[in-house]
Amino acid sequence: MATINFWFDFASPYSMISVLRLARAMAGTGSSDVVRGLASCQAPDLAGVGVVFKPVFLGGLFKEVGQAALPNMQVPAKGKHLFQDVRRSLDLLGVRGFPATRPASWPPNPVLADRMAWLLAQGPDYVRALDSGDATLPATPAGPLPPRPTAVLAEFVWRVYEAEFIADHDIGSPEVLAALWDKHVAGCGHDLGGPLPAGQRAVELAGAAAVKAGLTDNTSAAAAAGLFGVPSFTTEDNAMYWGNDRLLDAVAHHRIRHLLSPPAGPGDGAANL
Numbered sequence: 001m002a003t004i005n006f007w008f009d010f011a012s013p014y015s016m017i018s019v020l021r022l023a024r025a026m027a028g029t030g031s032s033d034v035v036r037g038l039a040s041c042q043a044p045d046l047a048g049v050g051v052v053f054k055p056v057f058l059g060g061l062f063k064e065v066g067q068a069a070l071p072n073m074q075v076p077a078k079g080k081h082l083f084q085d086v087r088r089s090l091d092l093l094g095v096r097g098f099p100a101t102r103p104a105s106w107p108p109n110p111v112l113a114d115r116m117a118w119l120l121a122q123g124p125d126y127v128r129a130l131d132s133g134d135a136t137l138p139a140t141p142a143g144p145l146p147p148r149p150t151a152v153l154a155e156f157v158w159r160v161y162e163a164e165f166i167a168d169h170d171i172g173s174p175e176v177l178a179a180l181w182d183k184h185v186a187g188c189g190h191d192l193g194g195p196l197p198a199g200q201r202a203v204e205l206a207g208a209a210a211v212k213a214g215l216t217d218n219t220s221a222a223a224a225a226g227l228f229g230v231p232s233f234t235t236e237d238n239a240m241y242w243g244n245d246r247l248l249d250a251v252a253h254h255r256i257r258h259l260l261s262p263p264a265g266p267g268d269g270a271a272n273l
Contacts, residue, residue, distance in 0.1 A: 005054050034095055044248055050144030052121075056218050098165055124193050155184050
């Protein structure tokens with residue numbers, strides 16, 4: 001099975017579109033009506049491809065690569081276009097309610113949400129071990145999680161984006177994130193190998209040193225891989241694709257790479273945040 005790494009941050013609207021499309025490709029029992037209703041033609045074909053979710057702190061990534069924070073916001077016309085463009089893309093996917101203009105509360109503080117996504121991306125055994133206070137935590141996964149934990153992770157990540165951009169909730173709020181975890185993660189323990197901690201406990205675990213270090217390490221790894229923004233996708237042979245519009249190319253990379261010229265540097269992409 002080929003593997004792609006999916007790098008994202010909750011401050012990125014374009015990452016939300018990629019998560020939605022990936023979640024549709026993984027849709028199953030427990031997926032939201034929005035995810036299940038998404039036209040399958042918009043979803044990548046993940047046959048023979050595993051996806052590793054890699055949350056990063058975008059502000060930290062920008063700092064590491066010498067990029068100004070929120071580059072699309074530096075030019076007013078680009079900032080205006082960003083929200084119109086994302087709204088148009090979501091309209092075509094059948095998802096309504098994205099704001100036409102930049103909300104006063106945006107960008108949020110995404111760090112807690114990023115950490116909770118990192119925690120869940122380590123797999124249910126890791127979450128349970130951290131919750132129980134095990135002195136020796138399981139090794140972080142070297143590759144994709146099994147299908148069901150990956151689908152639960154994708155659904156949780158999508159629900160955080162939905163809360164942020166569609167419902168206009170503050171995703172920096174522990175209460176908002178705890179409620180989302182309770183509804184979309186804790187209730188799935190029966191088919192993830194055993195009970196998972198409740199949302200309030202997950203918020204507490206997100207403050208653990210191991211989780212903080214994990215998100216920091218992801219962010220540094222993204223910079224080392226040549227990333228300068230999200231969403232980005234990297235492959236096993238170190239190709240990088242930047243932007244939601246490159247998702248299908250990234251997923252197909254293992255099938256088409258023999259047709260590609262050796263890269264001179266990081267991959268290209270459309271304007272993304």
